[in-house]
Amino acid sequence: MEMRLKGMTKAAVAKELGLKDIGRLKVWMRKYKQQGEFGLVDTRGRRKQYVDQERYIKRLELENAVLKRRFWQPQVKHIQKVHLEVKRRH
Secondary structure, X not given: OHHHHOOOOHHHHHHHHOOXXXXXXXXXXXXXXXXXXXXXXXXXXXXXXXXXXXXXXXXXXXXXXXXXXXXXXXXXXHHHHHHHHHHHHO
């Protein structure tokens, strides 16, 4: 995504990543624009029980990191901004 956001053409990004189907890149870009990093998490093959517990834990850690960045950081920035405004007034 960074390559595309830096101005590289879709064809150049696909070639760099070894993608034969430029349509796949378009799908990834659309998901990224709509859902952010969370849209790029692979959710295929969900099972009730995961055979590979380590893989399951890594997936949960990734989801937690994405959610923290997406929802927690904006709130912290807002609180810091309000705190600075209050501090300036006193």
